[in-house]
Amino acid sequence: MNKFFTPPSPLIDRFGRQVNYVRLSVTDRCDLRCVYCMSENMTFLPREQVLSLEEIGRIASVFVSLGVEKIRLTGGEPLVRRDLLDLIGHIGQLGLQDFAMTTNGTQLSHFAGSLKAAGLKRLNISLDSLDPAKFRRITRNGDLDKVLEGIEAARAVGFEGIKLNAVIMRGRNDDEVLDLIELVRRLELDISFIEEMPLGVISEHNRHETYCSSDDVQQIIEQHYALQPASMKTGGPSRYFKMADSLSRVGFISPHSHNFCSECNRVRVTAEGRLLLCLGNEHSVDLRAILRRYPRDNTPLREAIIDAIELKPEQHHFTTDGDVQILRFMSSSGG
Numbered sequence: 001m002n003k004f005f006t007p008p009s010p011l012i013d014r015f016g017r018q019v020n021y022v023r024l025s026v027t028d029r030c031d032l033r034c035v036y037c038m039s040e041n042m043t044f045l046p047r048e049q050v051l052s053l054e055e056i057g058r059i060a061s062v063f064v065s066l067g068v069e070k071i072r073l074t075g076g077e078p079l080v081r082r083d084l085l086d087l088i089g090h091i092g093q094l095g096l097q098d099f100a101m102t103t104n105g106t107q108l109s110h111f112a113g114s115l116k117a118a119g120l121k122r123l124n125i126s127l128d129s130l131d132p133a134k135f136r137r138i139t140r141n142g143d144l145d146k147v148l149e150g151i152e153a154a155r156a157v158g159f160e161g162i163k164l165n166a167v168i169m170r171g172r173n174d175d176e177v178l179d180l181i182e183l184v185r186r187l188e189l190d191i192s193f194i195e196e197m198p199l200g201v202i203s204e205h206n207r208h209e210t211y212c213s214s215d216d217v218q219q220i221i222e223q224h225y226a227l228q229p230a231s232m233k234t235g236g237p238s239r240y241f242k243m244a245d246s247l248s249r250v251g252f253i254s255p256h257s258h259n260f261c262s263e264c265n266r267v268r269v270t271a272e273g274r275l276l277l278c279l280g281n282e283h284s285v286d287l288r289a290i291l292r293r294y295p296r297d298n299t300p301l302r303e304a305i306i307d308a309i310e311l312k313p314e315q316h317h318f319t320t321d322g323d324v325q326i327l328r329f330m331s332s333s334g335g
């Protein structure tokens, strides 16, 4: 073969999108119960239905052999999974361009150093409020101080990037947009503001009433800081902006108001091994059955993944009318 010839990626879908990013959920469990993500009484998967860390590692290796360059671990809360560092060590050695994790930060003060040492490059930390009482209400039981300590610990060990994620809900935390901006400016972190998605049946609020568009959030910020579009392209759903006098980038993830499906480069694997081709559709392929049927041969897994990419839908159809469009919760989708 000509040494300059690069074979086409086997992971290009029917719409010409190349999948080079995989989100792996390592658990559906969590120590918090954020009101937009979970119901108060959740039933979690029986342990035997959850992939072992070794099985998740096999999936990661196969995706990387198929050209995937970026992996994010998520959940549920990844840091509640015992022995997670073993998996991070395995994935950290696969030569990825980017290896990240999304966490609620409650246990980061213990784990930040070992995560970095095991090969994790970047962190997203979810933080929706800087008011302890409001934080507790939104997370149902969370302690804001623990998360703030976790953020400090992560900063101290020197990750390549730390970004905060905030889901903004009207009447709940839309009055905190500027406080969050001031925090990231002071700590020199990035932030993404997220529109709430209609995943899972929740009873705490009506999503139609709390819907707050990214344009509304942007307007709040622009009353104080002009936002200029940042050139940075992540191939992801965030649209990024910069402020003239700060290193922090401000992103908006806007599944309702700015559909990003045409650039979608990602798939997800749930904690029970379902390969989801789109967050907003129910299509999935059961990778766990293949992993367990062929415990020592990755070829069938590889073929199943290549075939599955054919099923990737063109787009999601989320609406803001308050109806649930997808029954599975974000925590079981691998957010």
Ligand code: SAM
Pocket (backbone or CB within 6 Å): 030, 036, 037, 074, 075, 076, 077, 078, 102, 103, 104, 105, 124, 125, 126, 165, 166, 167, 194, 195, 196, 197, 198, 199, 330, 331, 334, 335
């Ligand atoms: N537990 C970790 C955390 O909270 O960062 C990782 C999993 S969580 C499901 C991943 C992200 O999804 C978090 O930033 C969370 O705020 C977001 N999320 C959860 N439910 C959502 C929803 N219904 N709409 C939009 N974002 C949601």
Ligand code: SF4
Pocket (backbone or CB within 6 Å): 030, 031, 032, 033, 034, 037, 038, 075, 076, 077, 104, 126, 331
């Ligand atoms: Fe847990 Fe993350 Fe969902 Fe909050 S958003 S309940 S921290 S999984």
